[in-house]
Amino acid sequence: MAIKFEQVSYDYVGVDQTRYRAISNITLDIAETGEFITLIGETGSGKSTLVQHMNALMRPTEGEVTVYGVKIYKDVKKKNKNVKLNPLRQKVGLVFQFPEYQLFEETVERDIMFGPKNFGVSDADAKVRARQALQAVGLDASYLERSPFNLSGGEKKRVSIAGILAMEPDILVLDEPTSGLDPKGREALLKLFTEIHRNLNKTVIIITHDMNTVYEYASRVLVMNKSELVFDGTPDELFLTGDFGSWNLETPDMIDLTRKLETKLGVTFHRLPKTVEDLHAMVLEVLS
Amino acid sequence: MNIIEIRDLHFHYVEQEQVLEDINLTIEKGEWVSVLGHNGSGKSTLSQLIIGLLKADQGEIIVDGLTLNEDTVYDIRKKIGIVFQNPDNQFVGVTVEDDIAFGMENLCFPREEIIRRIDEYSKRVRMNEYLKKEPHNLSGGQKQRVAIAGILAMNTDIIIFDEATSMLDPKGRDEILDYIKEINAQGVTVITITHDMKEAIHSDKIVILKEGKILKVGTPKEVLNDKATLNASNLELLLPLKLMYQLEESKIDNPDLKDYLWQLSLNR
Numbered sequence: 001m002a003i004k005f006e007q008v009s010y011d012y013v014g015v016d017q018t019r020y021r022a023i024s025n026i027t028l029d030i031a032e033t034g035e036f037i038t039l040i041g042e043t044g045s046g047k048s049t050l051v052q053h054m055n056a057l058m059r060p061t062e063g064e065v066t067v068y069g070v071k072i073y074k075d076v077k078k079k080n081k082n083v084k085l086n087p088l089r090q091k092v093g094l095v096f097q098f099p100e101y102q103l104f105e106e107t108v109e110r111d112i113m114f115g116p117k118n119f120g121v122s123d124a125d126a127k128v129r130a131r132q133a134l135q136a137v138g139l140d141a142s143y144l145e146r147s148p149f150n151l152s153g154g155e156k157k158r159v160s161i162a163g164i165l166a167m168e169p170d171i172l173v174l175d176e177p178t179s180g181l182d183p184k185g186r187e188a189l190l191k192l193f194t195e196i197h198r199n200l201n202k203t204v205i206i207i208t209h210d211m212n213t214v215y216e217y218a219s220r221v222l223v224m225n226k227s228e229l230v231f232d233g234t235p236d237e238l239f240l241t242g243d244f245g246s247w248n249l250e251t252p253d254m255i256d257l258t259r260k261l262e263t264k265l266g267v268t269f270h271r272l273p274k275t276v277e278d279l280h281a282m283v284l285e286v287l288s
Numbered sequence: 289m290n291i292i293e294i295r296d297l298h299f300h301y302v303e304q305e306q307v308l309e310d311i312n313l314t315i316e317k318g319e320w321v322s323v324l325g326h327n328g329s330g331k332s333t334l335s336q337l338i339i340g341l342l343k344a345d346q347g348e349i350i351v352d353g354l355t356l357n358e359d360t361v362y363d364i365r366k367k368i369g370i371v372f373q374n375p376d377n378q379f380v381g382v383t384v385e386d387d388i389a390f391g392m393e394n395l396c397f398p399r400e401e402i403i404r405r406i407d408e409y410s411k412r413v414r415m416n417e418y419l420k421k422e423p424h425n426l427s428g429g430q431k432q433r434v435a436i437a438g439i440l441a442m443n444t445d446i447i448i449f450d451e452a453t454s455m456l457d458p459k460g461r462d463e464i465l466d467y468i469k470e471i472n473a474q475g476v477t478v479i480t481i482t483h484d485m486k487e488a489i490h491s492d493k494i495v496i497l498k499e500g501k502i503l504k505v506g507t508p509k510e511v512l513n514d515k516a517t518l519n520a521s522n523l524e525l526l527l528p529l530k531l532m533y534q535l536e537e538s539k540i541d542n543p544d545l546k547d548y549l550w551q552l553s554l555n556r
Contacts, residue, residue: 153373154328185327
């Protein structure tokens with residue numbers, strides 16, 4: 001296992017000195033390759049805290065996270081000076097929710113080069129990687145010399161993702177990568193993540209609120225609710241057995257409409273459609 | 289009575305092509321108008337022009353009888369509250385309560401009134417238990433609720449929600465929509481900037497923007513009835529509507545089913 005959580009909890013302390021438990025008693029395994037995981041749950045349920053443990057940006061208050069064989073616990077730095085956390089951050093690339101946080105250089109090229117150079121890649125190699133990464137996120141080379149601050153929100157997201165890709169991580173973690181994008185932008189990015197997952201054989205972990213993404217793309221779903229991991233399984237299992245009401249999850253549009261049509265037409269569809277064409281064909285079948 | 293009038297508005301950013309072209313739009317007092325379009329259609333630019341954060345190349349914006357210019361911009365901003373897409377860009381306070389107070393302090397509300405309103409509006413957005421917390425420890429949805437409380441507390445005549453729900457979870461989005469309905473029912477003029485037709489369908493009037501031009505202005509019904517414009521808009525259609533169009537193409541004559549899908553599209 002690339003990442004292993006064993007009974008991990010994390011508390012933060014507010015200005016009033018009260019402790020708040022952000023994640024509670026999480027046990028979880030994540031493989032190095034082949035997974036396309038969506039992490040869902042309402043705002044404040046602990047999703048972002050959970051993923052920041054995956055590359056040691058945060059350390060558990062209780063329990064232990066193992067990332068590529070390195071044990072990370074509360075006092076890891078204090079007790080063991082030899083533990084190097086930096087290499088883990090190259091292996092597990094994290095793209096934050098708001099790309100503005102990660103862009104700061106004068107040009108897009110330098111911004112993308114920053115990560116690899118930080119991990120010891122030469123200038124020349126970093127330049128090559130910047131070009132490849134930019135291409136991988138669907139932007140042409142004309143963007144290299146542009147200032148990242150004059151880009152649109154969707155373009156900034158792409159550049160920040162390119163910056164992480166250029167570090168060539170094994171696992172790519174994205175915190176709400178499609179939020180704020182319109183449907184076309186969303187679809188294009190998800191297609192990109194699918195390609196990275198399939199072609200480069202990387203595990204991709206996406207935090208999302210969009211149940212349509214879960215339904216259409218995920219191989220595995222994690223559900224957080226009130227700081228706890230309440231579900232770990234396939235999308236099909238989730239839609240059959242999940243407690244959508246108390247976890248505050250939305251039914252994907254496709255499933256919602258399919259069930260409404262079953263009631264309306266007084267029929268039972270024996271499968272769930274993935275696309276509107278699918279659903280159309282199913283309706284035609286029962287009407288004829 | 290028109291609370292906002294936009295006449296022949298043109299705008300472009302330095303060294304970029306036209307962003308908004310020939311925009312004419314009137315918004316009545318108490319109306320809820322959605323501006324619907326893709327990223328890059330110019331919809332956020334329009335909201336920034338209305339509050340005078342950007343200056344038009346040409347044309348006129350009249351807010352509540354005042355023509356927007358350098359002399360009137362501060363008076364106009366007092367009439368308009370705006371909630372942005374990214375709540376992190378609007379946080380100024382050390383604690384949640386400081387943050388809610390900020391807008392009211394700028395408008396010189398009396399202290400007791402500020403305290404009373406912090407209590408009232410933090411409860412309204414279910415953030416009253418977080419008043420002493422630091423905003424950066426909150427989740428995105430919680431931050432957005434705090435931002436909304438701060439704007440609601442300012443009691444402005446007009447509130448613009450600029451993609452304010454696009455980063456929220458479904459529950460958070462529905463809650464914000466409920467607040468919008470509530471304040472609109474109380475007489476506040478609301479402009480929602482969105483790319484989500486599901487959201488726009490709740491408003492009185494939809495303005496479809498494409499590549500800086502107004503493609504269509506109409507009620508949700510009028511807009512959904514205009515298949516040609518919808519196709520040209522490249523907007524993501526609502527699923528029941530997509531299915532309805534496909535059934536039409538297959539020459540399925542089932543008026544009952546068609547009507548059902550139509551009502552679902554209108555969220556009835």
